Amino acid sequence: MEKIILKNKIFEYFLIGFLIILLVRNLYALGTGNLIGIITCGIQGLLLFLILTKNKFGKIGIEVWAIILVLSNGISLLAKLIKALFGNEIPITVLFKKLIFLTIGILIYIFSKKYVEIVKVK
Numbered sequence: 001m002e003k004i005i006l007k008n009k010i011f012e013y014f015l016i017g018f019l020i021i022l023l024v025r026n027l028y029a030l031g032t033g034n035l036i037g038i039i040t041c042g043i044q045g046l047l048l049f050l051i052l053t054k055n056k057f058g059k060i061g062i063e064v065w066a067i068i069l070v071l072s073n074g075i076s077l078l079a080k081l082i083k084a085l086f087g088n089e090i091p092i093t094v095l096f097k098k099l100i101f102l103t104i105g106i107l108i109y110i111f112s113k114k115y116v117e118i119v120k121v122k
Contacts, residue, residue, distance in 0.1 A: 001121050002056040008115040012051075015062070015108065019048045062112045069105030073098050 006012035023044045030037035047065055050058035077098035084090045 002118050003054040003121055004051075004056060004058045005054070005117050005119050006051075006115055007117065008111070011111045011115050016048065016051060018104070018108075019044050019051070023048065056118050059112065059116045059118055062116060063109060066105050066109035066112060070102060070109065073102040073105060077102060 006015075023041060026037045026040045026044065030041060043065065047058075047061045049055075050061050077095065080090050080095060080098065084095075
């Protein structure tokens with residue numbers, strides 16, 4: 001049987017906390033009528049479950065989720081910058097939010113490669 005071990009407790013607590021915050025935010029969005037929140041809540045809930053149960057698929061889940069986070073926020077940031085270049089006014093807070101999520105996604109991916117290991121247990 002295999003399971004994951006997160007070697008850095010700070011990274012583990014940050015990752016779990018970040019997922020819980022995003023899950024709560026998406027549950028609120030779901031409650032206000034945004035039905036796309038069902039998909040994000042499901043993915044984040046599944047990932048949280050994999051991490052907390054130390055499932056061996058947790059490492060792959062973290063990495064795939066981080067790549068999706070980087071790609072979605074990177075493409076969105078690029079699109080907003082192009083819109084701003086052509087004269088549309090984009091609030092600076094929107095750009096900062098995209099940049100922060102892009103940075104967090106990159107850091108989660110890097111730290112998951114460094115601090116998450118799959119080990120065999122008896």
